[in-house]
Amino acid sequence: MTSAHPIIEGLFETHINVRNLEQSMDFYGQVLGLELAHLEEQRRIAFYWIGGRGQAMLGLWETPPEEVATQHFAFRTSLEKLHLAAAYLRERQLTGYNFLGDGTDVPMVFGWMPALALYFRDPDGHSLEFITMLEGQPRPELGVISLEAWEALQQD
Template sequence: MIKGLYEAHLPVSNLENSIVFYKKLGLELAYEKGKVAFFWIVKGESWLGLWESDSVQLKYHPSIRHVAFKIDEEDLERVAEWLNSIGIEIRTEFGFTSEHQPLVLPNNPHAHAAIYFSDPDGNSLELMTPLRLDVDEKFKMMSLEEWKER
């Protein structure tokens, strides 16, 4: 019955600034009215709702204020360069510098590559792709470069 995730929502403090930011990421503005805007992630399949609010500065936790956008594996090689080219700073997650990202996450029995950054309100954003599924192999988190050299 369930075919995927259709929508996710994030709080923002300034809707106009956030619209500019998400357009820089290449998302298409689907709807805007008052203090809410929706962007297509994949048109007709998934979208992101941004809600201007005075209650944006909630303490961060991965279960809230986090969205992971799927990218294709072939885009991994240039994702860091692309983020830098549009003025978006890569977060240094899990003790890895921005130069050592994307990261390969050991979600055994799966492996995913991901890179993290924040929107203007500190909402956690991630660009992510599966590298392999259903292979039972334990390994430590590493850079994509280290993954390829294994």
């Protein structure tokens, strides 16, 4: 049964397991620039604000290495900032890659959304993504294509 007014309005927080809390705090706080919201040293957990205080939160839980399974999540950004993402990652000695895994850090469009995305990894191997929604109607038949190809199709 669907409701005309769904109770879920967005995703507020997600949590991941990390091998070394200090290393992960350095990565998310210093390298990516997220604001530390709260640190519980005894519980070995740190919380970071995403998109500003009160917008969304990421929790980092230190766990034994054998319990750290890689996960995936995406950071929403603007189209303008996504154009800068590859250089942003390189400046931080991080390797960006696209969904095609073609050895480049050129963002690609998912036609079914449509959205432009670029991936990278954290110190524990978690798959992270910068993503922005694009103008236009979803085109799932296009699969994954370049932004240039997407833009050319939007002009037709």
